[in-house]
Amino acid sequence: MNNILKNPYINALLAALYIIVIVFVIGNLEDITRGKESLLVPVIMLSLFVLSAAIMGLFFVYTPAKMFLDNQKPEALTFFLKTIGTFAGFAIVALLMILLL
Template identity: 40%
Template sequence: MTKNPAINALAAIVYIIIVASVMYYGLKLAGPQNTVAVPIAIISLFTLSAAVMGFVFLFQPAQLYLDGEKKIAADLFIRTLAIFGVITALILLALFSGGLLSKT
């Protein structure tokens, strides 16, 4: 992604928000489906998400590592992960404090 850990972490959060919104509102529009397509779609989405998150979190650190900048690579990965962890903790805090529990 980039050499900016905050942008990498925010890109991951934006991707998660998009996927979660599509899943949430898609179920409301389509209604419950009892077909083999549902588990196929879920597993496909899981695989796509693993690839996207791997790219967001690991591509730039891997490039740096392969270029011989091992310390910078490790630092970028750890800082990206830490920022993502803080954002996740803030989302969980908002969720459990009632801030994100509004029914839409």
């Protein structure tokens, strides 16, 4: 797992795939719980939010923070910007697909 996190492009791809999976889970959860009043739905949604924040932190911040603390500051910034830039590219492609299809 640690080797996977050392590639900013894979980190961005994993973040995008995670978001796609979560969208499908939320979509299916909506279908399952439609018309049912339950305290469980907000609990699940808040738990999913916390889990997502932790996972995105792992993909975007863990390796650059570790590099920064190991006194590799320029490399940490480059790694972080590559991850963010690649993820932004995925987001732009998704937006263009929505607009064009």
